[in-house]
Amino acid sequence: MQDSDGGLETVSVTTLVNAAADVGTYRTGITSAPASVTTADHPTTPVVITTTKFDQTQGAQLALQVADQAGNLATCDPIVATVGRQPGVPHRETFHHVARAESKIYIHNDMPGLNHLLLIVNGKQFKVTNLKDREVREVNVAGAMRRGDNTITFEALGTSGGSATVLIADK
Numbered sequence: 001m002q003d004s005d006g007g008l009e010t011v012s013v014t015t016l017v018n019a020a021a022d023v024g025t026y027r028t029g030i031t032s033a034p035a036s037v038t039t040a041d042h043p044t045t046p047v048v049i050t051t052t053k054f055d056q057t058q059g060a061q062l063a064l065q066v067a068d069q070a071g072n073l074a075t076c077d078p079i080v081a082t083v084g085r086q087p088g089v090p091h092r093e094t095f096h097h098v099a100r101a102e103s104k105i106y107i108h109n110d111m112p113g114l115n116h117l118l119l120i121v122n123g124k125q126f127k128v129t130n131l132k133d134r135e136v137r138e139v140n141v142a143g144a145m146r147r148g149d150n151t152i153t154f155e156a157l158g159t160s161g162g163s164a165t166v167l168i169a170d171k
Contacts, residue, residue, distance in 0.1 A: 006069035007042030011049070015063035015077070019051040033063075042069055056082060059093075076169070078102075083156045084114065084163025093166075094153040101170040103142035105152075108165045109135045115158030117166070122150055131164070 011023045016033040023030070023037040024047040030037075039047065053060045063077040079102070081093045107117060113133040119126040121144035128139060141152070154166050 005044070007044045008039045008047060009042060009067045009069050009071075010036055010038050011047065012036045012065045012067075013062070014065050014075075015061055016051075017061040018055055018058050019053050019060040019062060021062060022050045024048055051080070053080075053082075079152075079168040080165065081154060082163055082165050083117070083154045084110070085156050085158060085160040086163055092153065092155045094151065095168065096149065096151050098145075098150040098152050098168060099170075100145045100147055100150060102150075102168050103140060103145045104169050104171060105139045105141055106167040106169065107131065107135075107137045107139065108167070109133060109137075110163045110165065112162040114156050114162045114164045116156075117164060118153075118155040118157055120151075120153040120155070122146060133162075 013021050013030055013033045013035045016030065021030040022028040026039055027037045049064065051060060051062050060080055064075065066074045079095055083091065083093050085091065105119060107128060109131050111133045114131050116131065117128040119128065119139060119141065121141045124144040126139055126141060128137060131137065152168060
């Protein structure tokens with residue numbers, strides 16, 4: 001999160017499921033919501049929000065509300081999932097009721113990672129191929145998103161053993 005004009009005032013964790021959150025160096029180990037973190041020095045540089053999933057076989061959820069010094073509010077509610085070709089990691093994951101604005105998909109390939117990932121957005125397929133271990137790739141699926149609710153499915157393809165963490169967000 002960043003406000004390069006007047007600086008951040010607060011970062012509020014409004015939803016936190018199956019994860020712990022750290023708000024930069026301001027507060028670590030947040031395990032339940034709501035939790036509000038005041039940034040006393042009002043940074044104008046990025047504040048990195050990190051989450052750690054507790055149960056790797058289940059989904060995790062995080063939602064934030066960020067306020068700047070001027071009182072402007074912004075919300076952030078990314079969807080995060082791990083898919084893979086190994087025991088205990090879902091091979092296919094589907095998310096319903098995804099807002100149209102959530103049209104950026106970030107693939108964080110693990111080590112070992114996936115070779116290929118199939119994204120299905122409202123029936124339209126996006127084939128992500130030739131992924132390398134530890135590669136991060138962004139896929140813009142805005143062309144397949146429609147007004148209202150959307151459905152996004154991730155399907156891990158290729159040889160067994162690899163996995164990737166996939167993030168759906170609006171930026």
